Amino acid sequence: MNFENTLAFAKALDQADELAAFRHEFLFPQQNGKTMRYFCGNSLGLQPVTARAALDAQLANWQQHAVEGWFTGQQPWMFYHKELKRLMAPVVGATEAEVCPMNTLTVNLHLLLVSFYRPDSHRFKILMEAGAFPSDQYAIESQIRFHGLDPAACIVEVSPRPGEQLLRTQDILDAIHDHRGELALVLFGGINYYTGQLYDLEKIAGAARGAGARVGFDLAHAAGNVPLALHDWQVDFACWCSYKYQNAGPGGIAGIFVHERHFDDRDLKRFAGWWGYEEERRFLMQKGFVAGAGADGWQVSCTQVLPMSLYHAALLQFERAGFMEPLRRKSMELTAYLYWVIGEVNRAAGSILFEIITPAAPAERGAQLSIVAKNKGKEVFDALVERQFLGDWREPDVIRLSPVPLYNSFEDVYLLGEALHDISSKLFAS
Structure with missing residues (x-):
């Protein structure tokens, strides 16, 4: 143009x-x-005019039904997250079973790292972008130390070439290849928060799989901003916040993706909680954790209804816009x-x-x-x-x-x- x-x-x-x-x-x-003319959606999206009504509707359910709101009313809280799953899936290129709204971004990253960072004597390194958002840096450092390892020995950072601001895709792929025998995980942001660079996530995911490593993405700046195809790219896991481009409010509920090929892996480690238990038998209160179907099995605590209502209102706008x-x-x-x-x-x-x-x-x-x-x-x-x-x-x-x-x-x-x-x-x- x-x-x-x-x-x-x-x-x-x-x-x-x-x-x-x-x-x-x-x-x-x-x-x-x-x-104000607002150019800060990369930090906090604006409030949809429908947000207050969505929140008020759930406050009314709480007022009218109290604890019975989990099972009665137009949107019983027990199943409310399923409506969001329907709307989240097209935003990140996933099936409904592969996504779930829950917790906040870094909490979810920690929960997913429990499952997908399993270092051993051969594969123990995590490859990531240099200058990643501090939350990712801190989460990865602490996870490595949790396993009794040294971050200096385990973290491989890919930096721009001298005199350059941006990462070259080939340099990322080369780094994956160079460390292929020791890589346990490739963990990248979708878009660098500082430079705004969108990484070639499909190529990164393919290279990680080819190196025998797991691959995960922090999509804080990518989800709701650019088209994604997490399922087709065979990404192992991803997580994102909802308050930037998805307009779900400050500290809004976050989302996870887990590829369906992991659903039947009963040996996959996780930190469990009762809301991740099989939905049909959750209220039997039995001993012995049995994971629920799909990404829902990574839930820990019960649905955060009020934050979820704000995310719901925002996602409905995405649906009406054509995703x-x-x-x-x-x-x-x-x-x-x-x-x-x-x-x-x-x-x-x-x-x-x-x-x-x-x-x-x-x-x-x-x-x-x-x-x-x-x-x-x-x-x-x-x-x-x-x-x-x-x-x-x-x-x-x-x-x-x-x-x-x-x-x-x-x-x-x-x-x-x-x-x-x-x-x-x-x-x-x-």
């Missing part, structure tokens, strides 16, 4: 947008009586326009004020662009906030901006560029 740096052009794109109406289904933050294909189409156009608009700001300044470190190739990124501000970055960021543009800041010099297809517009992107140009003209005037 040939972009134009005009408000009329941006509005024309919005008029042609098949998802434009969804913008009115979200509540935008306010500042000094003005509506990931239409969202991805618009996301690629929005992000490409933002990429171009930032280039226009640099061209107008006659120098590179803002360097985009996210991949230029659309297939290698999601909705996020990470921008290195070459000078006075925090001042630029604060000035954007003062003008009602909210992204987020990462030390020492990165502004992350994420145009989300469900609620951001092309007009948002154009006006953000206009604001950046004006701020830069004033901050860097000679």
Whole structure:
């Protein structure tokens, strides 16, 4: 597409947008009586207008039925998670049996590592991206120590080449091959939180299987952002939060994926709890854990009904939007326009004020662009906030901006560029 740096052009794109109406289904933050233009869905998605009603409905069930709400009412809590499984599966490319809403992201990562990181004297290493989100780093370190091993000897980090910001896929594949005899697990993020790089998860999964290792993905920044095919890629396990691109609220309930080939493996270790017991016999309270069918067998505690209701409301929006294909189409156009608009700001300044470190190739990124501000970055960021543009800041010099297809517009992107140009003209005037 040939972009134009005009408000009329941006509005024309919005008029042609098949998802434009969804913008009115979200509540935008306010500042000094003005509506913020929100570019921070990579950290916390906006509140759907249906969220309050969904939560109120479950509060009403609690009020009316009390403990009987587990078995009575329009949505008995005992089976409520199954409706979410139906909606989660298309978001991550799985069968309904392979997914389950439960707990929070890092809790789920620990539970899954119990099952899928089983080091022995030959295979004990975990390969991961250097600079992974700290929660993943800490979880992996502690799991390795739990097995009485040394993280320094067990963790293989793949780093960008000197002078580069991004990982090359071939370097990841080469690292898997080089450590193939000692690898127990390949654990990667789907999208790097700092650079916004989308990894080639299919190739990584294939290489891990070829090396005889298990493969798992942390999809915190990928689920609800980019199309995924976890089942077809033969991924062993994955986990994700729901509060970023899936708009399920701060600290919202998270999700897991376990490939169906593991369902009948009764020797697979896990930390068990009663909600993971066979559903039909759960209330017999018998000794001896018998895992429930599918990913549900990894549940530990009972369903978190209130957080689940918020996730349910958000997932229904995904269903009405047609799930990931239409969202991805618009996301690629929005992000490409933002990429171009930032280039226009640099061209107008006659120098590179803002360097985009996210991949230029659309297939290698999601909705996020990470921008290195070459000078006075925090001042630029604060000035954007003062003008009602909210992204987020990462030390020492990165502004992350994420145009989300469900609620951001092309007009948002154009006006953000206009604001950046004006701020830069004033901050860097000679």
